[in-house]
Amino acid sequence: MSDNSNNDFRREASGASDHDIQVVHGRMLANQEEPKEGYSLMPLFMLGFVSTMIFLVAIYFIHNRAGLSEGLGLATQIQDKRFNPDKHMPDDTVVAIDPIAVGQRLYAQVCVACHQVNGMGIPGAFPPLAAVDYVTGDEDRLINILIHGLQGPMEVNGVQYNGLMPAFGPSGTYNWSDEQISYVLTYIRQEWGNEASEITVERVAEVRAATADRTTMLTAADL
């Protein structure tokens, strides 16, 4: 502990006092224009170096900005400069919907339980859909049945039925949209040998509006 040497490994000596560090460096900043030997090259080098870096990196960034100019929202879908949304991204708004395919899916989810995969129903319990005038005939009647449901005794292709078909409009539990109703109806009108016309979304909307007052299910008498 009593070693007075300046070079003791266990207690390094300071080379400068804190106050001197402040004063000397403060003066260095204040006198920066003072010309010195070989000193003037440094600002020139720094200026050239910094501007070159900014130039090169700016080129890199602009080249790789990948959709930043398309807006922040679209940019979240663009992960690389080679991806060009105008060229490579199909337009969301004109995605063609195949009514038959969607209708088939809806049919498979719901209707198939009663009317069966082959559209023949179960004789005496659930009426068929293939080769039936109710299906391939009047469009409005068919839309009406789907929106409001149907119950009570009726005869289809010479067989007597007394069942209940639920409403798919707002009064039932399904509450399908105009699109869904039109797709599934188009599907059943063109499947199993049926060759009737397509039912448009607009037609469904018209029928829905025209019969909005009805609160009860249809019966055979209404058809």
Added chain:
Amino acid sequence: MDPDSSLPQSPDSRPEWAEIDASIKVPVLFFVYAAAAWLVTATVLGFIASVQLVQPAFLADCAWTTHGRIVPLARNALIYGWGFNAAFAVLIWISARLCRAPAPQWGITLVGALFWNIGVKLGLIGIMIGQSTGHFLMEMPGYAAAVLFVSYGIIGASVAIIYSRRREGNLFVSQWYGLAALFWFPWVFTIGQAALVFGSIRGTGQAITAVWYGHNIYALFLAPIALGAIYYLLPKRLGRPIAGYNWAALGFWSFALFATFGGLAYLAGSPVPGWVQALGVSSNFMMLVPLVVIGYNFLGTMLGGTPAGGSGPALRFIKFGAIAFLVAGLMIKVFSVPQIYVTTQLTFVNEAMNQMHWYAFVSMSFIGAIYFIVPRLATHAWPSGALITAHFWSSVAGVVIVVASLVLAGIAQGGAINDVEAYPLFADISAHYSGYLVGAALGFLTLLVGQLAFLVNILMAIYQACFGGRVTDPTPLFPQPPVLEVNS
């Protein structure tokens, strides 16, 4: 010759410094002790994690010690335990000394310090029992983060008061870094926590926020304070002013501006917007500007002649830290080149870069500063020179082994993952690089030896400071330094 610094009534008078040192002694020594204890903890955890990579069955039977929890534990202990405690010690010392102002009531700072360490412990226990938030360096559960925030408020306020009381008219470059870091951390912390832990950002926006936070804990808090320590200790130890000091301001602002986006480069190729990736890579290349400026400052000062006070641990560690900063800066650029990151991304190279930043640069600089600070606060020389030598060489060897093994492991790993024909099975890939991981585990063991020496030395130094008798006049121990001249 500078007339101001040899005025009859020197501002360097001993009683004034004794007053300043006394005002910061207890909290700084506490921070140093806590930091060293956390450093040993973090390295033990890092060693366990690296052993688990080679021996998967090691400590795998308990959920608390499964590899996926040990890894964040080691990381959080290193950053919030060691890194922040050491940063607080260095920041308080540099601020009080360069502002020539005593700290306010040290008891309050000590309470902040105690709560900070309680917060870290709570957070680590939270991770261990399965409450991790899952975001890089933000794994600690929200309640621990709240404790950390409040205790930082206490510690930060006491540093801010030192600045407000300052008696030096100038602000030295170390103070710029310190002052800026002081304000950056709470903002970065609040933004990160508010966005990810307490709020929620959608989708991969979370990943962007997490790397921004994780990198800025380094770039806007730990790195500025470590740079401040190097800027302070180089002239202080060498007895020479900083070379090219006029450029230090350019270095400071460009470092802050570009380093803050550097983390985004980790997401190059990930499912995040392309411009975010480009911003990260661009910033990493722009980091060449601060790297050249700061490198000129550091190397110019270091190579300017023989050191005034001979060799010593502080100078050695600081030099290592300064060079590691420059090497890490160059490595980051190499790994930002698209042709190279195709191989090295999502491999151990990321981990190697973390070790390079956190350990080789930040920690080594903090250790250097601690070797300088502690004898002056304790008014006793370090108890053991042999432990210092052991610490230095095992740290150098350990860091080099860990970083080199992880880089080699990462390159082997990335190459094998991309070469589907040669390595169709994943087991082949892990077998291909597992040899390097043995090296990394040995590297952690080497580090641990030195850190235990460090901890023992600090405990003995603190014992001396408490019971070794009061030294009223430390002049024989630390003689008045020579006068600093501009053109030395």
Added chain:
Amino acid sequence: MNRGPYIFLGAFALLAFSWTAAILANQLGYGTLTPHYDAMEGKSFPAPQPGIVARGAMVYTDLGCAACHTQQVRRADLGGDLTRGWGERASVARDYLHEKTVQLGHNRIGPDLRNVGARYESPEDFYQLLYAPEQALPGSNMPAYRFLFEESKISGERSKDALDVAVAPGYQVIPTERARSLVAYLSYLEDVYAYPETQYVYPEKEASDDAAAEEEGQ
């Protein structure tokens, strides 16, 4: 020179700029990213996470699976992910919309898991992997997750959930609730839906330079 206020204001402006560019801009951008409604299928993609899957994601997070596994399938020009069969297509930002905690990961010590639900058919495969990875995948460096399973004495009949692994006679291994959730989450990880932004297939590395040159020539 008193530069304190300038440093303070400069530091504030700098962080505000960094926050605006990195966080706020992305918050705005991601705010407009919505699940993709497929009128043909009548569903939105990505599919919402059922409760057990969301719980499994929490298990994935708290066990730190992301320490070794990434969840990002990379483009054809960025490594061998697609050749390796880690996905049918590269991951895009929209895939992660329903993840409460996005775990992109940063080290591939194990394989990528973003599309793992498509690679393993049955939950049993996942249980085997979690219980005894070394048996399920020889040479694997994955630790075993025995603590996700319970070994119990068979009373009466063997449980139908019991794993097909070798244990002491009269005993069986049953996955815990956490294991079930985790496996439900892993099975959910199946990014196969083709969004509009995934229609473009990035050329492989060699071809990409030509493609870039071609595009610049246009």
